[in-house]
Amino acid sequence: MTIFTEQHPGVEQKVPPETSGFTFNHTMLRIKEPQRSLAFYSRVFGMRVLRKLDFPEMQFTLYFLARVDVDETVPEDVGERTMWTFSRRGVLELTHNWGTEDQADFAYHDGNAEPQGFGHICFSVPDLATAIHWLESNEVTFVKRPEEGKMKNVAFVKDPDGYWIEIVEAALMSQMGR
Amino acid sequence: MTIFTEQHPGVEQKVPPETSGFTFNHTMLRIKEPQRSLAFYSRVFGMRVLRKLDFPEMQFTLYFLARVDVDETVPEDVGERTMWTFSRRGVLELTHNWGTEDQADFAYHDGNAEPQGFGHICFSVPDLATAIHWLESNEVTFVKRPEEGKMKNVAFVKDPDGYWIEIVEAALMSQMGR
Numbered sequence: 001m002t003i004f005t006e007q008h009p010g011v012e013q014k015v016p017p018e019t020s021g022f023t024f025n026h027t028m029l030r031i032k033e034p035q036r037s038l039a040f041y042s043r044v045f046g047m048r049v050l051r052k053l054d055f056p057e058m059q060f061t062l063y064f065l066a067r068v069d070v071d072e073t074v075p076e077d078v079g080e081r082t083m084w085t086f087s088r089r090g091v092l093e094l095t096h097n098w099g100t101e102d103q104a105d106f107a108y109h110d111g112n113a114e115p116q117g118f119g120h121i122c123f124s125v126p127d128l129a130t131a132i133h134w135l136e137s138n139e140v141t142f143v144k145r146p147e148e149g150k151m152k153n154v155a156f157v158k159d160p161d162g163y164w165i166e167i168v169e170a171a172l173m174s175q176m177g178r
Numbered sequence: 179m180t181i182f183t184e185q186h187p188g189v190e191q192k193v194p195p196e197t198s199g200f201t202f203n204h205t206m207l208r209i210k211e212p213q214r215s216l217a218f219y220s221r222v223f224g225m226r227v228l229r230k231l232d233f234p235e236m237q238f239t240l241y242f243l244a245r246v247d248v249d250e251t252v253p254e255d256v257g258e259r260t261m262w263t264f265s266r267r268g269v270l271e272l273t274h275n276w277g278t279e280d281q282a283d284f285a286y287h288d289g290n291a292e293p294q295g296f297g298h299i300c301f302s303v304p305d306l307a308t309a310i311h312w313l314e315s316n317e318v319t320f321v322k323r324p325e326e327g328k329m330k331n332v333a334f335v336k337d338p339d340g341y342w343i344e345i346v347e348a349a350l351m352s353q354m355g356r
Binding site: 011012023029030074108111124125130150170176 | 197232236244
């Protein structure tokens with residue numbers, strides 16, 4: 001079986017059969033204040049908490065969040081829901097190391113200031129203008145509005161820890177780049 | 179409509195209708211050497227390059243990669259494929275700032291050394307032991323093997339830039355945490 005792919009130097013032509021069933025499941029970001037982050041991601045981006053896992057021995061808690069489509073059913077049984085959580089794409093893991101919320105000067109590194117590495121997560125939205133209005137009505141902090149800078153039709157906002165979130169509309173992206 | 183969710187302090191009870199259609203599309207990581215990273219993600223994790231976007235004016239290139247299931251058809255038409263790329267979950271964006279590959283001492287920050295922030299991306303696999311064998315046969319660098327440390331049944335490996343990639347098997351995760 002061949003699956004269409006763009007060919008660039010380095011790209012393996014075929015999908016190795018040994019990778020069958022591999023799923024890009026989640027991205028993990030450390031957060032300072034769970035209540036603040038859960039309110040943000042559930043209210044502003046409509047994400048659900050699929051699972052919360054506590055590790056008292058190591059003093060941290062993990063929250064697994066995802067957007068759930070109307071045609072998807074989240075299992076209520078904890079074991080089934082855990083299985084479901086780790087079988088799907090598009091999960092956001094938030095790690096809370098206990099006690100950081102009580103340290104006034106504690107802050108995580110966003111990856112865009114030096115030293116650079118991780119850049120952002122991204123949500124695509126059905127209509128960019130409507131989404132921007134929604135973000136503004138929720139008093140979200142903007143890094144860049146769609147009309148600013150060289151990359152039009154792309155916005156960046158900040159989550160409560162300062163991580164960047166890109167906002168794009170799929171239909172507008174065909175005009176990007178070369 | 180209500181969608182099941184775990185309730186924790188901060189979590190909004192209902193999914194705001196204004197977020198309908200929002201999709202957690204991608205995570206962006208900066209990379210030093212595209213050929214090296216594309217070889218790694220296409221060969222070891224079986225990802226495909228959906229789109230490559232060049233921005234000569236700003237001297238960078240973006241690569242959008244994803245796992246493609248056997249029942250999915252990637253559009254060959256560039257416009258349709260771009261639309262498809264930005265409409266789905268589980269995309270990995272790799273950003274190459276031109277010229278970094280020629281700087282001997284240049285390296286990106288993995289987010290796990292100080293200053294901390296981003297932690298890792300994660301692939302779930304059908305069978306952990308088989309996947310570990312595959313990773314070893316590809317001479318991937320391990321941060322932690324499944325049997326090491328306090329979190330059993332979870333592995334971490336490094337990508338070519340040193341970013342951590344977690345490897346989990348969904349069926350084994352119900353034993354994790356409390």
